[in-house]
Amino acid sequence: xxxxxxxxxxxxxxxxxxxxxxxxxxxxxxxxxxxxxxxxxxxxxxxxxxxxxxxxxxxxxxxxxxxxxxxxxxxxxxxxxxxxxxxxxxxxxxxxxxxxxxxxxxxxxxxxxxxxxxxxxxxxxxxxxxxxxxxxxxxxxxxxxxxxxxxxxxxxxxxxxxxxxxxxxxxxxxxxxxxxxxxxxxxxxxxxxxxxxxxxxxxxxxxxxxxxxxxxxxxxxxxxxxxxxxxxxxxxxxxxxxxxxxxxxxxxxxxxxxxxxxxxxxxxxxxxxxxxxxxxxxxxxxxxxxxxxxxxxxxxxxxxxxxxxxxxxxxxxxxxxxxxxxxxxxxxxxxxxxxxxxxxxxxxxxxxxxxxxxxxxxxxxxxxxxxxxxxxxxxxxxxxxxxxxxxxxxxxxx
Amino acid sequence: xxxxxxxxxxxxxxxxxxxxxxxxxxxxxxxxxxxxxxxxxxxxxxxxxxxxxxxxxxxxxxxxxxxxxxxxxxxxxxxxxxxxxxxxxxxxxxxxxxxxxxxxxxxxxxxxxxxxxxxxxxxxxxxxxxxxxxxxxxxxxxxxxxxxxxxxxxxxxxxxxxxxxxxxxxxxxxxxxxxxxxxxxxxxxxxxxxxxxxxxxxxxxxxxxxxxxxxxxxxxxxxxxxxxxxxxxxxxxxxxxxxxxxxxxxxxxxxxxxxxxxxxxxxxxxxxxxxxxxxxxxxxxxxxxxxxxxxxxxxxxxxxxxxxxxxxxxxxxxxxxxxxxxxxxxxxxxxxxxxxxxxxxxxxxxxxxxxxxxxxxxxxxxxxxxxxxxxxxxxxxxxxxxxxxxxxxxxxxx
Numbered sequence: 199x200x201x202x203x204x205x206x207x208x209x210x211x212x213x214x215x216x217x218x219x220x221x222x223x224x225x226x227x228x229x230x231x232x233x234x235x236x237x238x239x240x241x242x243x244x245x246x247x248x249x250x251x252x253x254x255x256x257x258x259x260x261x262x263x264x265x266x267x268x269x270x271x272x273x274x275x276x277x278x279x280x281x282x283x284x285x286x287x288x289x290x291x292x293x294x295x296x297x298x299x300x301x302x303x304x305x306x307x308x309x310x311x312x313x314x315x316x317x318x319x320x321x322x323x324x325x326x327x328x329x330x331x332x333x334x335x336x337x338x339x340x341x342x343x344x345x346x347x348x349x350x351x352x353x354x355x356x357x358x359x360x361x362x363x364x365x366x367x368x369x370x371x372x373x374x375x376x377x378x379x380x381x382x383x384x385x386x387x388x389x390x391x392x393x394x395x396x397x398x399x400x401x402x403x404x405x406x407x408x409x410x411x412x413x414x415x416x417x418x419x420x421x422x423x424x425x426x427x428x429x430x431x432x433x434x435x436x437x438x439x440x441x442x443x444x445x446x447x448x449x450x451x452x453x454x455x456x457x458x459x460x461x462x463x464x465x466x467x468x469x470x471x472x473x474x475x476x477x478x479x480x481x482x483x484x485x486x487x488x489x490x491x492x493x494x495x496x497x498x499x500x501x502x503x504x505x506x507x508x509x510x511x512x513x514x515x516x517x518x519x520x521x522x523x524x525x526x527x528x529x530x531x532x533x534x535x536x537x538x539x540x541x542x543x544x545x546x547x548x549x550x551x552x553x554x555x556x557x558x559x560x561x562x563x564x565x566x567x568x569x570x571x572x573x574x575x576x577x578x579x580x581x582x583x584x585x586x587x588x589x590x591x592x593x594x595x596x
Numbered sequence: 597x598x599x600x601x602x603x604x605x606x607x608x609x610x611x612x613x614x615x616x617x618x619x620x621x622x623x624x625x626x627x628x629x630x631x632x633x634x635x636x637x638x639x640x641x642x643x644x645x646x647x648x649x650x651x652x653x654x655x656x657x658x659x660x661x662x663x664x665x666x667x668x669x670x671x672x673x674x675x676x677x678x679x680x681x682x683x684x685x686x687x688x689x690x691x692x693x694x695x696x697x698x699x700x701x702x703x704x705x706x707x708x709x710x711x712x713x714x715x716x717x718x719x720x721x722x723x724x725x726x727x728x729x730x731x732x733x734x735x736x737x738x739x740x741x742x743x744x745x746x747x748x749x750x751x752x753x754x755x756x757x758x759x760x761x762x763x764x765x766x767x768x769x770x771x772x773x774x775x776x777x778x779x780x781x782x783x784x785x786x787x788x789x790x791x792x793x794x795x796x797x798x799x800x801x802x803x804x805x806x807x808x809x810x811x812x813x814x815x816x817x818x819x820x821x822x823x824x825x826x827x828x829x830x831x832x833x834x835x836x837x838x839x840x841x842x843x844x845x846x847x848x849x850x851x852x853x854x855x856x857x858x859x860x861x862x863x864x865x866x867x868x869x870x871x872x873x874x875x876x877x878x879x880x881x882x883x884x885x886x887x888x889x890x891x892x893x894x895x896x897x898x899x900x901x902x903x904x905x906x907x908x909x910x911x912x913x914x915x916x917x918x919x920x921x922x923x924x925x926x927x928x929x930x931x932x933x934x935x936x937x938x939x940x941x942x943x944x945x946x947x948x949x950x951x952x953x954x955x956x957x958x959x960x961x962x963x964x965x966x967x968x969x970x971x972x973x974x975x976x977x978x979x980x981x982x983x984x985x986x987x988x989x990x991x992x993x994x
Contacts, residue, residue: 278733278736330731332731333730334676334731335695338676338679341765341766341769342764342766343764345762345764345765346753346757346765346768347760362745364743365745366739367740367743367744367747367768367769367772368737368739370744371736371739371765
């Protein structure tokens with residue numbers, strides 16, 4: 199175990215959003231190192247969906263850095279809280295999952311986390327271990343530890359209450375349950391994104407009330423999605439999934455705006471300090487090169503370096519083909535067609551019969567800017583690039 | 597079973613505060629009578645203290661009337677909710693009871709209720725029967741049925757929240773648990789005092805959400821305490837306890853203001869309509885006679901008619917003795933004594949030595965208006981009746 203306090207603190211604090219309270223963190227780390235006791239770093243997950251994307255991995259990257267110093271990562275599987283769903287940032291009540299769904303999801307989830315975590319220094323703990331024996335009386339005693347006023351300091355709850363949006367009593371229990379997890383596993387540090395601050399501090403409070411040395415919140419910045427604007431999220435479709443093919447991972451990474459690369463280099467690659475400064479210069483000098491390198495790193499993490507090299511090669515080939523194709527495609531004005539239906543436009547432009555066009559439409563073979571057109575007789579009322587079959591293109595001008 | 601709808605409704609509605617909703621009650625009763633099905637009348641109790649007073653008995657009086665028509669009284673022992681304590685009307689969090697305390701209290705409590713209820717038509721149900729198998733997941737599913745906004749319509753909760761008084765999450769669960777009791781026992785009617793309206797309607801709502809025919813709230817007026825002002829309550833000391841001696845019950849009843857007699861005749865004796873009207877006339881014509889009759893009825897209920905007659909006789913004897921004594925006691929002006937100390941006043945007035953007076957004080961034998969005087973040398977600075985030993989009196993005038 200690494201016993202150097204300053205070095206350990208540097209690793210903990212590098213690239214984070216916030217540590218709360220930071221002075222308690224320093225004391226806690228100093229005390230643990232003095233005793234040669236590994237820190238217990240908690241992340242809680244609600245495996246409501248089995249697919250992990252690289253946005254989920256941000257805290258685990260930091261956890262891995264700490265595992266490499268000899269500390270213990272504790273992943274708490276929220277098999278009880280997943281039945282509620284974390285209300286944080288939600289303006290409507292979530293759909294509850296069954297216990298069984300959660301279990302199945304959790305196993306697949308952990309498999310994906312081990313692409314980052316060191317299994318030898320990871321504890322996987324299911325809430326069932328402690329909540330399995332919680333009867334009603336015990337539950338009520340736990341809820342007694344928390345007041346409504348305290349819960350309504352939670353932005354999400356207050357806003358939902360004030361805006362008259364439904365807020366179930368079970369949702370008010372969510373932060374308490376997440377908080378008690380920290381009591382059960384005796385966490386030193388709990389990690390999460392900045393929106394998790396409230397829930398993590400409830401855990402701190404509960405530990406304190408139990409006479410334990412309370413945990414510290416370590417909040418990580420948010421990884422932006424491929425759109426470069428929103429937080430990465432499967433429901434927005436701006437994600438890079440751990441289980442995606444090398445080709446998809448590479449392509450999606452290549453689609454991010456240049457300005458987002460630094461965020462990914464910091465949070466996905468884990469760069470900070472001088473290393474990140476050097477990368478910034480590289481991005482400025484050769485954005486395309488820096489992005490290819492990033493995409494290679496993404497693929498290499500999940501599929502190995504050979505797959506990464508192949509994905510790069512594949513991307514280069516397609517990219518040059520597409521450039522060639524897109525330079526040579528014919529153009530036509532939308533208003534030159536009457537009617538401006540799919541059938542008429544495609545049949546006229548590529549010398550096909552109407553029935554051939556209709557067959558292509560049925561097969562999903564005609565796309566406008568990537569959207570498959572499904573109605574052969576519908577008018578096309580916006581400009582864009584029409585792709586017919588695999589190799590024919592037509593640029594429609596407005 | 598009495599199948600006459602109008603007669604049954606008359607019994608249900610006579611002397612009540614409110615039935616909510618009343619039209620649903622009529623339909624429900626009609627439906628049950630048509631099927632010859634007995635109604636299930638619920639009262640929930642939290643036996644937080646083992647002593648029952650006649651204020652507690654009000655709903656059971658009505659329940660007994662309905663038992664006499666062939667319906668079933670269901671007493672739900674809140675062995676879970678008593679561990680929270682009903683927050684209704686409380687501006688601070690109650691102290692929780694242990695399961696064991698609750699059990700012991702409940703048994704003594706039921707014994708006292710059987711002074712009113714018909715045991716053959718009473719079901720006693722402990723919440724343990726359903727909540728004993730409630731694990732955390734089941735609890736969360738129940739809490740999901742209720743929103744925070746709904747709970748904050750509860751006057752008590754809203755006021756406590758708005759006034760920044762602690763309101764534990766466990767207290768928000770109280771109405772939900774009481775409500776689910778009605779689901780568990782399939783209640784037709786739940787009785788309580790007017791402050792219980794909110795909790796009872798939560799039960800109605802939960803039954804409806806479960807697809808059951810929902811219960812109706814039957815709210816009884818409040819029995820006033822012996823002070824004639826506040827609701828009867830042990831903590832205010834204005835109560836007549838079921839377990840009190842005949843003498844105490846008789847004496848306390850005799851101490852109520854004349855204006856309160858009608859409330860007791862209605863809610864304790866169970867009079868209504870013409871019978872109550874006749875009593876009102878009797879009260880006006882002979883208040884002392886009406887009160888003695890009421891006091892006899894109280895004692896007779898809990899100790900039998902012989903004890904009631906004896907208590908009346910005992911009261912008459914003491915009352916006439918006291919009247920005699922109080923008519924013949926000597927009088928003196930406070931300012932005629934110097935010093936106006938206990939010793940000087942008593943020694944002078946009754947030809948006792950100072951040391952005899954001091955001994956009497958030590959024995960607690962000197963009282964001013966019933967307050968034992970403990971300091972022989974202290975001045976008496978207010979007028980009142982001084983009682984010396986068992987039979988000597990002195991009226992001190994200001």
